[in-house]
Amino acid sequence: MSLSLLDPAFLALLLAVGLLRRWVPARGHGHFGLLASAGLIGLASPATLAVIAGLALGYLYPTALAIRRLRWGRQQPLRARWLLLAAVLGLVAIMVVFKLDRHFTLPWFGEGRVHAVLGSLIGFSYFLFKAINYLYMHYLLDLPDRGPATLLHFALFPSTITSGPIQKYQEFRAQAAAPLPLDRALLLASGYRVTRGLFRKLCLAYALDGAVAAILARGELNAPWSALLVACLYLYFYFDFAGYSDLAIGFGGLLGFKVPENFKEPFRATSITEFWRNWHVSLGDWFRDHVFIPLGGMRLGGVRAAALAFAIMFLCGLWHGLTLPFLAWGLWHGSNIFVEGILGVRPVPRGARGGVGYWARVASTNARTAFGAVFFLPSLDATRQVLLGFVTWS
């Protein structure tokens, strides 16, 4: 069994755990959820359980206690802030090592045990977001200590552990105390999301992936073929990730938690800035709440706020992987957002949607985001092939 929402055994166990909770007494839901989550992750990927549970218990929990004591007990917010910053930098450093090792195989790790563990680790990039959110919430809010169980459950929540949507600790904590009742309406809603997710991934994304591979196999491309390819690739990413999000939300509901939505009609966006409020929403919200607003946000004013948004998209590109195409992807989206920021581009209000101007903006936004997908192609050669196609008309 693998830690994947496409593995039938993993899906069957998730379903069984979700249904079993019907017979668990209300006061035992927390412990049942934690044990089931740890058991599922441990069966599917022991390395993931060991690393994430180890970091949660040995790093996050004691650090959060110390931040809370400094911030709310001794009233020393500056020291609490420095501790928070140091702890976040420590987590980022671990992820940088992990990413470098994945893409370049760090020589000092060689082919040994550390490399093997890092290679089989799943979901660490998303764990990083949840970990920083957990620490930051203990700086922002005076949350009473409930022991490490809720943190472990949060870190190991099985429907979102591989790729989000990124849950917020304060919401998870509230829902863990009062999980959604497993009634007919919840079963129907969850079943609908799970089947829609499977359909989107196994049928639509699968077919689009085949279309992309077939176009690439043509060899030299011209502009129309390159345009068709990026359109297929763009839709492929949508149906793949929206399908995954459907599964995560559906199974999350079965387990008693309302997992945040990740897509809100992104194809109707009228600017790249608006697009990122509607595509991978939980990631955009995370960067807004943990980076953009704490560093000044819109209070900085036009150019400086736009520069900060550019820097965030650049970092977001590097978060995907420390490679040249992801760097180019971050620069592409970042520069679009920067230009929109300094020009003061605003979304078209819902009531004013329609007409040539509106649809021209929608088409322009989709064309630019689709073009960015070219940097997600699996090889540099494929990316070069498509980019060259755009300047070839024969």
Next chain:
Amino acid sequence: MTTSPPRPRTPAATATLWKWSWMLAALFWTLVYRLARAGGAVQDFVYVNF
């Protein structure tokens, strides 16, 4: 500026029927599609690799 009229609410029974029909159709199609390509591996979700 134009405003669209409010959408009429879908009756609960119709919505439920639609969801059950969708689920059965999607499950059937998924199984048929997968069975038709038995042995052809489906790639995992894109973001799992990050």
